[in-house]
Amino acid sequence: MKHELDALELNKTWRLVDCPAGVKPVGFDRYKARLVAKGFTQTKGVNFLETFSPVVKPATIRLVLALASMKHWPIYQLDVNNAFLHGNLSEDVYMTLPPGFISPQPNQCCKLLKSLYGLRQSSRMWYDKLSHLLLSHGYQQTSSDYSLFVKFIGDQISILLVYVDDIVLTGNSISELAAIKSILHQHFRIKDLGPLKYFLGIEVAQSEKEICLSQRKYCLNLLEDSGLLGAKPASVPMDSTTRLYHDKNPLLSDPFVYRRLVGRLIYLTTTRPDIMYATQQLSQFMASPTKSHLQAAKHVLRYLKTSPSKGLFFPRESEIQLLSFSDSDWARCPDTRRSLIGYCFFLGSSLVSWKTKKQTTVARSSTEAEYRALANTTCEVQWILNVLQFLRISPIRPPVLYCDNQSTLHIAANPVFHERTKHLEVHCHLV
Structure with a gap:
């Protein structure tokens, strides 16, 4: 003292x-x-x-x-x-x-x-x-x-x-x-x-060929604290047929356990984009989680047990070009019918940014949902380009946006005013 x-x-x-x-x-x-x-x-x-x-x-x-x-x-x-x-x-x-x-x-x-x-x-x-x-x-x-x-x-x-x-x-x-x-x-x-x-909490391994990022120790501690270190592994973080919603199952007697678990999973997404979608789905029910939500969260933990050391790989030999991928899931949320946005960005061969997020408005068609996702991806592209410009780093080629919806690509290539796309012109034509 x-x-x-x-x-x-x-x-x-x-x-x-x-x-x-x-x-x-x-x-x-x-x-x-x-x-x-x-x-x-x-x-x-x-x-x-x-x-x-x-x-x-x-x-x-x-x-x-x-x-x-x-x-x-x-x-x-x-x-x-x-x-x-x-x-x-x-x-x-x-x-x-x-x-x-x-x-x-x-x-x-x-x-x-x-x-x-x-x-x-x-x-x-x-x-x-x-x-x-x-x-x-x-x-x-x-x-x-x-x-x-x-x-x-x-x-x-x-x-x-x-x-x-x-x-x-x-x-x-x-x-x-x-x-x-x-x-x-x-x-x-x-x-x-x-x-x-x-x-x-991020482990960084440097060698002559690459830099590797992982959260192995953090992941193992998470499994140990949850009592699932010896559980049976799962092959995927969330079954594609599973749709979480505000069900009528009994509420958890201690919701803090669920909230703490999901909060730790959110931090684990710093180096694990493979659990990003599952974590986004789980984080919607922090206010009133049920037993089915906790079961889905434990399924993510069983998936992590298969490869706790999985992470990111930044190769030394790579071109400085920004590649971005955009996607959406139309009316995915059973409670609000709002769509999901998903995007990721590669700088050369290095995955540097990603996100899964629910859209703020209800899209009236899959094309609109995809186009809104493309607009959000464009904003993130602009942010990354601003950082690169501040660092005086010039990509060798212009950034490329990839989208798998043909209607969306046609609207982006022909941003013509139309009665049915008036609201899109206000919100999304920055693409």
Whole structure:
């Protein structure tokens, strides 16, 4: 406890002041390994204003790693020690004196100058300080992903991906990579973890021919926690004849079990596009899951048992061209009759982005459902192209969109105003 208090004093986290009248200081949690403030007692507009802090998108991580594989760039990982203790607070936050800390005068409290773990705004303040430091040293942010930082020195490039206190660093400027490591260590005391091997539960294996991403350990832990490590494997994540809906089966007595399981499956889709559709179907029933929904979720787990180490493969030798595939399932949802959108994107031979999502409106024909799916795919194409343009990466050929519906292709090739396609002109003709 004394070492913890000494570190906080060295960091100038607070100063002792007389407790203002009418102010109720924030408490602390005494059952943690470090001093943690009780942020749940904070009041919005008084103790904090904004709490949002951006983190890098999974698609951005995969896109940058695929580029690093093709360009043969080194990839490093950094970790920041006590990241949340570095953020400067802009609001007045008072905290009761921690145990073992003796005040020279009665009725005093700690006025926090820097953030503590547990405060609502800690993550935002840390990101604000880190981003200002990087911008002051010549890095740029892209509006496509605010946690992607890039610096250009002639034809050399340095890229940082930031996910709270985990940082991935890559590029072809060896001197700049070393320089930014030194700058970050000088300000935040970082840990240089060397070549990227394990990041956000994702295992990264690098060789001369490829980079492989998987979540094997995460998947095995999921199977073990669910008690299905010895279950009989299944050949598919979900039977094609299975249609989940809000049935009249008995509700689960403890829906938290189902919600936690589906939440972990959603995170597993970071490297497992093969369970994306099944996970999307299961996530519709988080509010009131039944036994049939839980049974379908356990079927996905039995499928994962067949190959827990399956993941993504980013080859070194590949062309930089964007290929996208679009599809839809018309009126798939039995409850709302809304259609499903499905798309995926390859950068050369590397699968970098995918999604299964229910459409926001009811399509009146399979052609309309397919065309709306194509419009959503087009938006994602534009986003990926914006990221590549920001990185000054030029694909060798224009992007290609693949669609298997002939009517949709005819409408895309001839976007002529028609009475029956008036609503399509408003929503979808950006294709």
